[in-house]
Amino acid sequence: MTQPVRPPPDDPHLVRIRGLTTVLNGKVIFDALDMDIPRGRITAIMGPSGTGKTTLLKHITGQMRADAGEIRVDGEDVSRLSREQLYKLREGIGYLFQNSALLTDFDVFENVAFPLRQHTKLPEVLIRNLVLLKLQAVGLRGAARLMPNELSGGMARRVALARAIVFDPMLILYDEPFVGLDPVALNQVLKLIRTLNQTLGITSVLVAHELEAVKQVADHVFLIANGKVVAQGDPKTIANDGSAWTRQFFGGEADGPVPFQYPAGDYAQALGFAGASK
Amino acid sequence: MNMREPQRHNVVSQSLAQIGASGLFLLTLLAAIPRSMRYFRETVRQLWFVGAMSLTIIMVCGLFVGMVLMLQLYHVLSIFGGTSASGMVVALSVYRELGPVVTALLFAGRAGTAVTAEIGLMRATDQIDAMEMMAVDPIAYVATPRFLAGLIAMPLLCCVFCAMAVFGGHLVGVTWLGIDNGTFWSNMTAVVDVRTDIVNGVLLKSLAFGAVVSLIAVFQGFTTPPTSEGVAYATTRTVVASSIAILALDFVLTAFLM
Amino acid sequence: MSQQRSSYAVGTGLFIVLGFAALAYLATQTSSVANVRQGDSYTVDAQFTNIGQLKERAPVKIAGVRVGQVQSITLQPGHDVADVKLSIDKNYNAIPQDSVATIFTSGLLGDQYVGIEYGSAKQAVAAGGTLARTKSTQPLEEMLGKFFGAGGVVDNVGGSYVVKADFSNVGSLSAGAPVKMAGVVIGNVVSVHADPVKLNAQVVLAIDKRYNAIPDDSAAAVFTSGLIGTQYVAIQPGGSPDVLKDGDEMILTQSAMQLEDLIGKFLVNGSSDKKDAGDGKSDTPAGKH
Numbered sequence: 029m030t031q032p033v034r035p036p037p038d039d040p041h042l043v044r045i046r047g048l049t050t051v052l053n054g055k056v057i058f059d060a061l062d063m064d065i066p067r068g069r070i071t072a073i074m075g076p077s078g079t080g081k082t083t084l085l086k087h088i089t090g091q092m093r094a095d096a097g098e099i100r101v102d103g104e105d106v107s108r109l110s111r112e113q114l115y116k117l118r119e120g121i122g123y124l125f126q127n128s129a130l131l132t133d134f135d136v137f138e139n140v141a142f143p144l145r146q147h148t149k150l151p152e153v154l155i156r157n158l159v160l161l162k163l164q165a166v167g168l169r170g171a172a173r174l175m176p177n178e179l180s181g182g183m184a185r186r187v188a189l190a191r192a193i194v195f196d197p198m199l200i201l202y203d204e205p206f207v208g209l210d211p212v213a214l215n216q217v218l219k220l221i222r223t224l225n226q227t228l229g230i231t232s233v234l235v236a237h238e239l240e241a242v243k244q245v246a247d248h249v250f251l252i253a254n255g256k257v258v259a260q261g262d263p264k265t266i267a268n269d270g271s272a273w274t275r276q277f278f279g280g281e282a283d284g285p286v287p288f289q290y291p292a293g294d295y296a297q298a299l300g301f302a303g304a305s306k
Numbered sequence: 307m308n309m310r311e312p313q314r315h316n317v318v319s320q321s322l323a324q325i326g327a328s329g330l331f332l333l334t335l336l337a338a339i340p341r342s343m344r345y346f347r348e349t350v351r352q353l354w355f356v357g358a359m360s361l362t363i364i365m366v367c368g369l370f371v372g373m374v375l376m377l378q379l380y381h382v383l384s385i386f387g388g389t390s391a392s393g394m395v396v397a398l399s400v401y402r403e404l405g406p407v408v409t410a411l412l413f414a415g416r417a418g419t420a421v422t423a424e425i426g427l428m429r430a431t432d433q434i435d436a437m438e439m440m441a442v443d444p445i446a447y448v449a450t451p452r453f454l455a456g457l458i459a460m461p462l463l464c465c466v467f468c469a470m471a472v473f474g475g476h477l478v479g480v481t482w483l484g485i486d487n488g489t490f491w492s493n494m495t496a497v498v499d500v501r502t503d504i505v506n507g508v509l510l511k512s513l514a515f516g517a518v519v520s521l522i523a524v525f526q527g528f529t530t531p532p533t534s535e536g537v538a539y540a541t542t543r544t545v546v547a548s549s550i551a552i553l554a555l556d557f558v559l560t561a562f563l564m
Numbered sequence: 565m566s567q568q569r570s571s572y573a574v575g576t577g578l579f580i581v582l583g584f585a586a587l588a589y590l591a592t593q594t595s596s597v598a599n600v601r602q603g604d605s606y607t608v609d610a611q612f613t614n615i616g617q618l619k620e621r622a623p624v625k626i627a628g629v630r631v632g633q634v635q636s637i638t639l640q641p642g643h644d645v646a647d648v649k650l651s652i653d654k655n656y657n658a659i660p661q662d663s664v665a666t667i668f669t670s671g672l673l674g675d676q677y678v679g680i681e682y683g684s685a686k687q688a689v690a691a692g693g694t695l696a697r698t699k700s701t702q703p704l705e706e707m708l709g710k711f712f713g714a715g716g717v718v719d720n721v722g723g724s725y726v727v728k729a730d731f732s733n734v735g736s737l738s739a740g741a742p743v744k745m746a747g748v749v750i751g752n753v754v755s756v757h758a759d760p761v762k763l764n765a766q767v768v769l770a771i772d773k774r775y776n777a778i779p780d781d782s783a784a785a786v787f788t789s790g791l792i793g794t795q796y797v798a799i800q801p802g803g804s805p806d807v808l809k810d811g812d813e814m815i816l817t818q819s820a821m822q823l824e825d826l827i828g829k830f831l832v833n834g835s836s837d838k839k840d841a842g843d844g845k846s847d848t849p850a851g852k853h
Contacts, residue, residue: 089439091435091438091439114441115441115443116441118438118439118440118441119441121439123436123439125432125435125436126432127431127432129431129432129433129435129436130433130436131433131436132427132428132431132433142440142442143440143441143442146440146441146442147441188436191440347572347573350572350573350576351572351576353576353579353580354572354575354576354579357576357579357580357583358575358576358578358579361579361582390670390675397594401590458580459579461583461587462579462580462582462583462584462586462587463583465583465584465586465587465590466582466583466586468586468590469586469589469590472590472594486623486630488621488622488623488630488633489622489623489675491593491594491621492619492620492621492622492623492633492634492675493619493675494594495593495594495595495619495620495621496619496620496621498594498595499595500591500595503595504587504590504591504595508587508590509587
C-alpha cells in the first residue's frame with residue numbers, strides 16, 4: 029500500500045483530475061480530461077445533456093473506475109484505494125442526488141440520522157441533537173417525522189442536503205440540484221448552498237444546467253463537451269468568452285459545435301434518391 | 307457496478323449466464339454475512355416483512371390444500387374401503403411434497419416479488435447509490451438481511467402450512483365426512499416418521515427452497531436495469547425462475563432424501 | 565422510531581414462536597412420537613398373542629361405542645406375548661374383571677380396534693389392573709388355512725424330531741396334518757404309508773424339539789376337529805419316566821373313527837358288528853318319540 033502523498037494543506041485545489049479517460053459501451057465519455065477544483069469554493073460543471081457530468085461526479089467518489097488517468101481528492105488517488113479506504117474517504121464527501129435518494133422506509137429524522145447510526149456509536153441524545161441541528165440548518169426541523177413520500181421535491185432535496193452534511197464533510201457534490209424546483213424552492217436551495225460554503229467552508233461542486241442560478245452562487249464554471257473541458261472561468265463572464273462552445277451553450281443556439289442532427293447517413297440516399305450527384 | 311457484459315441473445319445461454327451470475331452472487335451474499343451482523347435489526351425487520359406478513363396467505367392456502375386433499379382422497383380410497391388411511395395420506399403428501407413446494411411457490415409470489423420490486427425501486431431511485439455514498443455496503447445492508455430473512459422464514463412458514471393442512475384434512479375428514487377421529491390420528495401417527503417426513507421433508511426441503519427463492523429475488527432486484535420497466539420484468543423473472551428452480555430442486559432433493 | 569423497531573421485533577418474535585409451535589405440533593401430535601394424554605382416564609393391561617394390525621391410538625370400544633384408546637403396545641422381553649395398555653375413560657369404570665378383550669377388524673380391510681365384552685364378575689377391573697382374558701386376531705393365513713384344511717401347521721424351522729406310530733385306520737389323515745397335545749399344535753404329520761407287511765398304516769410324526777419331554781408310553785390318537793373337520797393326531801401323555809426320542813415308535817395308538825362306524829353305532833345300537841343287527845330294534849333314533 030503506497031503512502032498517499034498529502035500535499036500541504038494550503039494546496040488550493042481539493043480535487044485534481046489529470047488525463048481522465050473512460051470508455052463505456054464503446055462510447056468515449058472522457059478523453060484525457062483535466063480539471064482542478066479549488067478548495068473552499070463553489071464550482072459549477074455544465075455541459076450538454078449526456079456529456080457525462082454525473083459520471084464525472086461518480087468518478088470523484090470512486091463509484092466508477094476510470095480506464096486511464098488519475099483523480100486525486102485531497103491528495104489521495106481515488107482509483108488506488110481499497111474498499112475500506114474508499115468508505116473512509118466517502119465519509120468526508122457529501123453527495124446530493126438528483127432525486128434526493130431518501131430511504132423510503134424511514135422518516136425524515138431517521139434518514140438524516142442514518143449515517144450517524146451506521147458509522148458512529150454516539151448516544152441517542154447526541155444523535156438527536158445533531159440531526160435536529162442539521163434539519164434546522166436546512167429549515168425542516170418541523171418536518172422531522174414526515175415520511176419521504178409526504179415531502180415535496182424541494183423539501184426532499186433539502187432533507188437529502190441535511191443528510192449529506194451530517195458529518196460536516198470537506199466536499200459536497202450536487203447532482204442537478206435545481207431541476208424541477210419552483211422559484212421559491214430554488215431560491216431556498218441556492219441560499220443553502222451559499223450558506224454552507226460561506227459558513228462552513230465546504231468545497232462545493234455543482235452539476236447544473238441553469239446558468240442564471242449558477243451565476244448566483246458559483247465562483248468558477250467548467251464547460252464540458254465531447255469528453256473534454258472546452259471552457260472555464262468566472263460564470264459572469266464566461267458567456268462572453270467568444271468560443272463557439274460558449275456561444276452555443278450560453279447563447280442558446282440550437283446548432284453549433286454540439287450538432288442538432290444526430291449522426292446519420294446520407295439524407296438523399298435514405299429517402300431513396302440514389303446517389304447525391306454533387 | 308461497472309458490468310460490461312456482452313449482449314446474449316440466445317435464451318439458453320442467457321439462462322445459463324443468469325444461473326452462473328446468481329451463483330456468484332450467492333457467494334457475495336454469504337461473504338457479506340459477517341458484515342451484515344451489524345445490521346441485525348434490519349434482518350429482524352425483513353423477517354417481519356417477509357415472514358410474518360406472508361402468514362395470512364400461507365395459513366389460508368394450507369387450510370384449503372388440506373381440505374381439498376382430504377376430499378379427493380376420500381373418494382378415491384372409498385373404492386377400496388380404505389378411507390381410514392386418508393389421514394395418513396394427507397399428512398404424508400403434505401409433509402413430503404405439497405407443504406414445502408406450495409409454500410415455496412406462494413412465498414416466491416408474495417415475498418419474492420416484493421423483495422425484487424423493493425430492491426429494484428431502491429436502485430431506480432438511487433437509494434443504493436446513496437448508501438454507497440454514505441459508506442454503507444448495500445449488499446450487507448439490503449441484500450443479505452433479506453436473504454437471511456427468507457432463509458429463516460421459509461421453514462417456519464412451511465410448518466404452519468403443514469399444520470393448517472392437517473387441520474383442514476381433519477376438518478373435512480372427521481367433521482364432515484365422518485372418518486373416525488381415533489382412526490384418523492392412529493393411522494397418521496403410526497406412519498409419519500419424524501426424521502424422514504418432518505425433518506427431511508418439511509424442514510430441509512423448505513430451507514433449500516427458501517435459500518433458492520431468496521437468492522433469486524435479491525439477485526433479480528440487484529441486477530435489473532434500474533428503470534420502472536426493468537423492475538416490472540424483474541418481478542416476473544423472479545416468479546418464473548423461482549418456480550422452475552423450486553420444482554427442479556424438489557426432484558433432486560426427493561431423490562436424495564427419500 | 566424505536567417504538568416501530570420494537571414492534572417489528574415483537575411481531576417477528578411472535579411469528580417465530582408460531583412457526584416453532586406449528587413444528588412442535590407436527591412432530592408430537594401427528595408423527596410416531598405422538599404422546600397420548602387423555603383427560604381423566606385409567607390404564608388397563610391386556611396381553612395378546614397376536615396384535616395383528618393394531619396400532620397405538622386405535623379406539624377401544626364396548627358394544628361398539630368408543631370408550632378409550634390404545635395407549636401403548638410393547639413386547640415383553642423374554643416372552644412372546646404383546647403387552648397392550650388400554651387407556652379407558654374414567655366414566656367407564658365398571659368393567660368386570662373377567663371381561664374379554666378382543667382385537668376386531670372394522671370392515672374387511674379396515675383397521676383394528678380393541679373390543680371389550682363384559683364378563684360376569686362382580687368386581688371391576690381397577691386402574692392398573694389386567695384383563696386376563698383376551699382373544700387375538702385371526703391372521704389371514706390361518707383363516708384361509710382353515711378353509712383349505714391345512715391350518716395350524718407350523719413350519720418347524722427350529723428343528724423337530726421324528727417318531728413313528730402305526731394305526732389300523734388313519735381315516736382321512738394326510739401328510740401335513742397337525743400333531744396336537746392338549747389342543748396345542750406341537751408338530752405335524754410327515755408321511756402316511758400303508759405297510760405291506762403289517763397291513764396297517766404307518767404314520768411318521770415330526771414333533772417340535774421344544775416338546776422333548778413326552779413320556780414314551782403316550783398314546784397317539786386320530787381325532788377329528790369339530791364335527792366335520794380335518795383329522796389330526798392327538799398325543800395323550802402317559803406316565804413313563806422315559807421320554808420319546810428321535811426315531812422312537814409310539815406303541816399305544818387309537819385309530820380314527822369312521823363315519824360309517826359312527827352311523828352304524830346309532831343304527832345297530834351298540835357294536836359295529838352287523839351280525840347282531842337283527843334284534844329288531846333297528847329303528848333309527850330318528851324314529852324316537
